[in-house]
Amino acid sequence: MQALGAFEKIIRLSLRRLAGPVVTALFTLAYAVPCLAAEPVAVFPGVPYDGYIVYESLAVFWIVLVALIVVIRMKLREIERTQQLGAAEEDPNAPLLP
């Protein structure tokens, strides 16, 4: 559980790091909007530093997602294993520990 806590902190930290610079970049973009009135509005951050943050957070997102899918598959495998053993049902008469 402590390992998970650390992971949670890392994810939250990188998102927090993301928020500030991205907001600044987007504010600068906002002032550029009237000048670009005739052209389509640029949406992705133009500043490369902020662009890299977006790609980096996409990578972090994928790593977290794939890890979640792997854990779900582990759980599924285990459930299938117990079902094949016939041990998957809960015994309704099992006593609770005091």
Add this chain to the structure above:
Amino acid sequence: MNCPRLKDWFEERYDLRGIRLLAREKLVPEHRYDLWYYTGGITLFLFILQFLTGMLMALYYVPHVKFAYESIIEIVTKLNMGWFFRSLHHWGAQLAIVFLFIHLFGTLLLKSYRKPREMVWVTGFILLGISIFFGLSGYLLLWDERAFAAVRVATGGAGAFPVIGGFIKAFLRGSIDVTGDTLLRFYAFHVAILPIVTLALIGLHILLVQFHGMSVPLSLEGEKRRDIPFFPNVFLKDLMIWLVVLGAVVTLAVLLPPEIGVQADPLAPPPENIKPEWYFLFMLETLKLFPGTILGFNGETIAILCVTAGILFFFLIPFLDRKSSRGEKSPLFTWIGVIYIVYFLVMTAMGFLS
């Protein structure tokens, strides 16, 4: 997580035996084509995603003709991750329609519509129409010149319907031409009317599926099968697939954010090479096939009638396909289904290329 006291609190008040029975006994058939079973769930997941991102957009969007475009620019440039959520809403919509068509054509080819599941097909078909209208109404809300032109064409086309065309056009547009009234009306549809109807229909659609169980293709009906319990096996598989789809939508949203074109000007001519959203292309190409006048009648009206007849036939397939209702193989309708799919794909491709 064992919370016996919480469980007892519930069970002293609510009799959950029926639900528990369904949860324990709901089985999903396992066979060669069982991957198709997941398409409906993916569509549902994408719709839920649209509801969530849509709610976020609605916090800031202003549906007034003077402020709509600017409010979107504000969302996309000024708010924390606004561009991302708008992009997510856009790509979620695209993928929802894609998987909706995959689900539709899957049930068509696997003949899941046959007796006793005709009402599932009917509710699903209405949902298809609603989803297309979701796409059209949402698209106009951007109020850029592409959306404006596209809605003009779409509502004008609806006006070509004989007898009721004028009413449909006036109802959709809210006035003679596409104006701020149209924007407001489409906003009301997109944000209030369609969601309520969709929720009701999806609820009915899913309820009917629980009642009937999952349909097994005709060719595999007699075989002995090992069926898997829905909870937790198929539920977890569903979850994994949904997470992959979520990853795909997020990746598309980040790497390919949709552009914002120039603001709509009702007095300006439409831009060059204007095209509607891709799921309308097949209809546009079909309309292009028809000449201006046929035997003295208005060509556009004839075209609309033919398209309507085609869609109506498609809708009535479960009731026309007598053989599959009886449980017999029905190769004629398999071919009809293939023809519809090929026509749709070819016409859409032609729309892209022209």
Add this chain to the structure above:
Amino acid sequence: MKLKYSLITRRTFLNTLLFGWAAAFFSGTFYALMKFAFPTLGKEPDFVVLDKKAFKGLPQNSVKPFPWGGTVGLYLKKADGKVLALKGVCTHMECNVAYKPEERKFYCACHQGWFDENGVNIAGPPPKPLEVFEISEEGDKLIIARKGVKVELPKA
């Protein structure tokens, strides 16, 4: 050191891993959602810059409102000629206050609260006096600042 028996069951391990990780994933998502739904809320400004000309030559015992961030501030020219700037928001439940020249008091209509001409609460439910600002001038600009705030004008 090898243990004879496992400390936790396979089921507990898997469940913790699954629900813990899912919780982390969804809390990250939720955080992003909240960042979007709660934009940087408008802070109250430390000072506002007004056009001096608009506030010169006000009749005595009258009030001129000015914008203070998202709320209203009141610029009072008292009967004896002195000027006072304060926030026109009642300290009770944040209704806007009005100036009653006949009585030389500020009145809040929501719960019948009264403030005297210096903003001190004298009757009714308001618990605190109205917030008073510091007035200063710089060139042709009138600067109204919160007490104690060092005003630095941007070099425009």
